[in-house]
Amino acid sequence: MSTAATASPVDDGVLSAMRWAAARDLKLALRSRGELGVQLLFYVIVVSLFPLSTTPERNLLATMGPGVLWVAALLSSLLSLPRLFAGDHADGTLEQIALSPYPLAALVYGKILAHWLTTGLPVVALAPLLGLQYAMDGESLAVLTAALLIGTPILSLLGAIGAALTLGLRASGSLLALLILPLYVPVLIFGAGAVDAARAGLGVSANLSLLGAGLLVATVGAPFAAAAAVRIALD
């Protein structure tokens, strides 16, 4: 774990650094599958609570469904964000990673990728099943899944900035929520809006394109901001 510098292949830099960080975090995540399972269960439970607190009426459920699934995805992303850096920060690995000769943004990007693969992708995969519980039809389910597939990486990318900013702070969990949830608003709106548009018989391409644009912007910008935040947290 603390052999960041020696374990990386010393070649062209950025891509291999990215790959190394992603592979390492994936390996670590898969060693603690229980933790991942708990986060996924949290998602399922939050989604299941809404019909209990409102109504089991099918039409209303189909209307609420996309929004509920998106909010649950936001919350479960929020819940999983601390593991992105906190563990490495606690045992000093993050410092070693920051000291390596590779661009920190590339290493952070690899970590974000692994984070999405282990926490975002399962949420996407479960969405059609949970959507069925909300009496959503086939087309809505497909659009919802596509929107989540484009949108959840944005959550991981933006969340990484917040996770790095709150490293080692008091009450960092609730602080993270305050910092990051407002920034998630556009993703929520376009993501849930895509399904609404599909239900209303309108084209979904506008919503999905905007989500895609957001993903591109976040991919370009967020790793640098997160890397800057990691450096701030380390000194």
Place this chain on the structure above:
Amino acid sequence: MSLNWFKYASPASFYPLAGKLIPWFGWSAALLALVGLYIGLVVAPTDFQQGDAYRIIFIHVPAAWMSMFLYVVMAAWSALALGFNTRLSAMMAQAIAPTGALMTFIALWSGAFWGRPTWGTYWAWDARMTSELILLFLYFGVIALRHAIDDPRRADRACGVLTLTGVVNVPIIYFSVQWWNTLHQGSSVSLTKAPSMAAIMLTGMLIMSLAAWFYAIAASLARVRVVIIERERGAAWIGGLTEVRNA
């Protein structure tokens, strides 16, 4: 004549300058507010559609403008602080945040009291209101992050990164909320389609906006002086200040 712009980048030389500027901006703000309120509450005629309730705009619109403007100013100071590693810029950003949050809150609160008689509801998920609410959360986020970090230099830079991330997001949030709103419900009441405003109303609003602006400058300068004293308390020149010695 060459001006040394960097002279006032030092807290020690900026502190007395800020002290000299505060009364100017403060009194200007008070005078302008008196004139603006006189125009707004006495001179301006009653609106034939909204009655006297419309007079809230003399508070509401300046506050809403300042709430957004101050976030951009805060981001600019943060960018300076991150780019040039100047302490005073970060202190300015820190000093502006509470005033910005206050303006956002006033805009929301006065908007609710305007909405009740005009729209028949205190709150609607109108695009502007929703993005203003999110802006308030962004201000709270910056302030909370500042308070959670003990080391002021780390807090400066962390808040800087957060503010800059936020300022990229503010237009996206505004746009997305507006789009969401038009998708969800037909336009209820549109401010932009209001009959063209009488010149005297516009004058009152602009004077009130200037007052709000000067108030924000005075309040930020007063707050930055406190921040300077707090942070530089180890420095010798702080000990020489009469207000510190008499405290």
